[in-house]
Amino acid sequence: MTPGGQLEMALRLAWKDVMVELRRPHELLSIVAFTLSSVIISSFSWRTVLSLDPVVVSATLWIIMYFANILVLTTSFAREVDRGTIDGLRSLPCPPIVIIAGKIVYGVVILVTVLFSLMASSLLFLNLGFAYVSKLSLVFLMGAVDLALIGSMMSAVLMYSEGKNLLLAFLFFPVSVPILLPGIRACAAVLSGVGPASLLPDLRLLLAYMLAMVAVSMTLFKELYVE
Amino acid sequence: MSPIVELQEVTKDFGHIKALRGVSLSFTAGEKVSLLGPNGAGKSTLLKIVATQMAPSSGSVTVLGYDAVKEREEIKKRVGVVGHRSFLYDELTLEENLKFYGSFLGSGHDEIFHALGVTDLRRWSNVKAGHLSYGLRKRGDISRALLGEPRLLLLDEFFSGLDRETSEVLACYLGEMREQTIIISSHTPEMVQGFCDRTVNLRGGMVEGDTAA
Numbered sequence: 001m002t003p004g005g006q007l008e009m010a011l012r013l014a015w016k017d018v019m020v021e022l023r024r025p026h027e028l029l030s031i032v033a034f035t036l037s038s039v040i041i042s043s044f045s046w047r048t049v050l051s052l053d054p055v056v057v058s059a060t061l062w063i064i065m066y067f068a069n070i071l072v073l074t075t076s077f078a079r080e081v082d083r084g085t086i087d088g089l090r091s092l093p094c095p096p097i098v099i100i101a102g103k104i105v106y107g108v109v110i111l112v113t114v115l116f117s118l119m120a121s122s123l124l125f126l127n128l129g130f131a132y133v134s135k136l137s138l139v140f141l142m143g144a145v146d147l148a149l150i151g152s153m154m155s156a157v158l159m160y161s162e163g164k165n166l167l168l169a170f171l172f173f174p175v176s177v178p179i180l181l182p183g184i185r186a187c188a189a190v191l192s193g194v195g196p197a198s199l200l201p202d203l204r205l206l207l208a209y210m211l212a213m214v215a216v217s218m219t220l221f222k223e224l225y226v227e
Numbered sequence: 228m229s230p231i232v233e234l235q236e237v238t239k240d241f242g243h244i245k246a247l248r249g250v251s252l253s254f255t256a257g258e259k260v261s262l263l264g265p266n267g268a269g270k271s272t273l274l275k276i277v278a279t280q281m282a283p284s285s286g287s288v289t290v291l292g293y294d295a296v297k298e299r300e301e302i303k304k305r306v307g308v309v310g311h312r313s314f315l316y317d318e319l320t321l322e323e324n325l326k327f328y329g330s331f332l333g334s335g336h337d338e339i340f341h342a343l344g345v346t347d348l349r350r351w352s353n354v355k356a357g358h359l360s361y362g363l364r365k366r367g368d369i370s371r372a373l374l375g376e377p378r379l380l381l382l383d384e385f386f387s388g389l390d391r392e393t394s395e396v397l398a399c400y401l402g403e404m405r406e407q408t409i410i411i412s413s414h415t416p417e418m419v420q421g422f423c424d425r426t427v428n429l430r431g432g433m434v435e436g437d438t439a440a
Contacts, residue, residue, distance in 0.1 A: 009331060016316070016327050023318035023355075084312025090280040091314065092331045093303035226282055 006101070009094050013102025018109055028110065031071050032117045038064045039118065043125035054191030057126065058184050061118060065140065065147070066180065068114040069107075070172060073151030076103050077159040086159070096225040100152055100217050107148030115140050135190040135199070142206040143183040149213040150175050156224045178209045230289075231256045231379060231408050232277055237286035239272050239432075246272040248432040249286070254408055256378070259401075261419035262412040264429035270412035271311070273429070274381045277410070278308045291378060304332060307372030307407075311384035313364045314371060317357030321348060321367050324356055325374060332375030342370040346400055362393035369400060380404070382411040386418040394418050 021028055042060050046052055080086040089099055119137060122128040128136075154172055158164040182202035189198050230253035239247040247269045254260055262270045275281035276288055279299040288295035290302045308314075315324045325339045334342075343349045346366035356364060365385070372380055382401075386394045401409060402422040413419045420426065420440065428436035 012327070012330055016319070019323070020316055020318045083317070084310060085314055085316060087275075087280060087308070087310045087312070088314025088328070091278065091303060091306075091308045092328070093300045094331060095300065226280075 006095065006098050009092075009098045010101035010105055013089075013099065014105035014109065017102070017106035021106075021110065027071075027075070028113065031068050031110075031114055034071065035064055035068055035114055035117045036121050038067075039121040039125050046126070052126070052191075054188040055184070057128075057191055058187035061122065061136075061140075061187060062143070062180055062184050064118060065111070065114065065143065066176060068118075069111060069144075069147040069151050070169060072110045072114070073107055073148070073155050073168075076107060076152055076155040078155060078164055081159045090225070096222040097218055099225060100156065100221040103152040103155070104145075104148050104217070107152055108145055111144035111148055112141070115144055132190055135196070136187055139183060139186045139190065139199070139203070139206075142203060142210070143179050146179045146206055146210050146213065147176065149210060149217060150179070153213070153217055153221065156221060159224075179206065182206050230254060231258075231291055232410070233287075233289045234273075234277070235287045237273075237276065237283045237288060239269070239276065239281070240284045246432050247276075247283070250429075250432070250434055251286075252427060252434060252437070254410060256408055257405070258408050258425055259423045260408075260410045260425045260427060261416070261423040262410060262427050262429060263414070263416050263419070264412075264435070265414055268414075268429040269432040270414075270429055271383050272432075274308075274383050274410065274412055277379075278306055278381050279303060280308075304375060305378050307375070307377035307380045309365075309368045309372045309380070309382045309385060311387060313356070313368050315356035315364060315367055318355060320353050320355050321359070321370075322352040324367065325371055328371050329374040334374045338374060338376075342373045345373060346370045362389060362396070365389065365393070365397060366400070369397070378407060380407045380409045382409065384413060385411050386413055386415065398422055 077086070080089060115137065119133055123130070123133070151172070154168055154175065158167050161167055182205040186199050186202035232254040234250055234252045237247055237250045238245065250273060262273065264270050272281065276283050276295065277290055279295050279302050282296055291305050293301045295302060315321070319327065321343070322339065325342060329339050340349070343352055346369050348363065348366050348370055351359065351363060356367060359367060386397070389397065398418060398421055411419050411423065424440045426438050426440060427434060
């Protein structure tokens with residue numbers, strides 16, 4: 001099977017997940033509502049502050065993104081297991097890498113939706129300048145891909161665990177640190193108004209972690225997927 | 228006639244639990260086989276191994292001439308599986324579900340239309356799977372499993388949870404499938420023995436009996 005064929009299959013799987021998500025929008029809407037309310041609550045506490053600390057704003061935005069990711073990706077494989085459709089996925093004539101790739105693409109699509117609502121609400125309630133949006137979006141997009149990668153893998157690791165939601169909350173944090181540290185730093189740098197060159201080291205770290213997680217997913221997922 | 232499925236000394240361990248203990252069986256083309264045994268006999272494990280959804284701990288499994296460990300995808304293209312739980316997504320319509328699964332098997336609109344016709348489900352094609360009754364869902368699962376024109380159908384605990392009338396309708400559909408080899412597991416022999424021409428009894432992960440009907 002060619003890489004192009006595998007990508008096409010992964011996109012079909014992601015499309016199926018997006019369709020399922022859109023037909024039962026309460027979960028997606030609850031995540032968007034969580035994002036909006038978190039930003040609004042932050043704006044309440046900062047209403048008297050004229051100049052916001054970029055590090056604090058950056059950390060706040062990443063905390064929202066982090067928890068939104070947990071809400072999105074705990075269900076990624078767990079839902080398939082709970083409904084019995086995981087065996088349907090196993091019956092598909094495609095390599096396991098296609099299945100995890102499909103879940104990652106789905107995760108990225110949902111996180112981009114969250115990112116969109118995060119940026120829009122930050123513009124409205126945190127007085128975020130329009131000039132920052134494109135650079136912040138780039139950093140968050142890279143972070144979203146990283147989070148979707150590790151979120152999907154963690155969801156696969158824990159799919160048969162009884163206390164998967166609790167375990168995911170605990171186990172997701174240590175593997176997210178290599179995303180959160182450069183992500184928070186890069187966003188703080190953007191909000192401080194520094195030039196693009198100073199973002200590069202952190203963006204490189206995010207890219208390196210992304211590549212490392214792709215390698216881990218390709219190597220380990222097969223072992224998790226075949227019972 | 229060369230066997231379509233061949234298992235030799237197959238074992239499957241889950242930690243200290245031995246689900247299969249040296250099972251050797253072969254099935255020829257066109258056979259309708261009922262796999263009987265109490266809960267925990269190893270029926271579902273055996274079917275999952277043949278469907279390549281699970282790897283055996285030891286022994287060899289050949290399905291349609293392909294190795295069940297090394298050539299999984301080739302086997303999956305040629306085998307239809309109905310699990311004891313439905314593989315259909317509640318939020319998608321029956322047709323969307325079949326399009327999704329069929330897209331991995333190269334099934335076009337005509338084949339999907341035909342598969343829905345086999346189980347008399349065309350008028351339900353635009354209904355979400357979550358809104359279908361249990362019996363209609365089972366029929367939908369048969370239609371899904373028929374995509375890709377499989378030579379082998381594996382049906383796990385197919386009749387469990389169905390009333391007698393629905394079971395008879397489904398047995399009728401299965402009985403009409405002359406070209407496919409069907410292996411159907413059940414812990415209640417009454418429903419499956421009607422259209423099966425061979426019965427394999429499993430107990431404690433071993434073959435206890437293998438008789439022609």
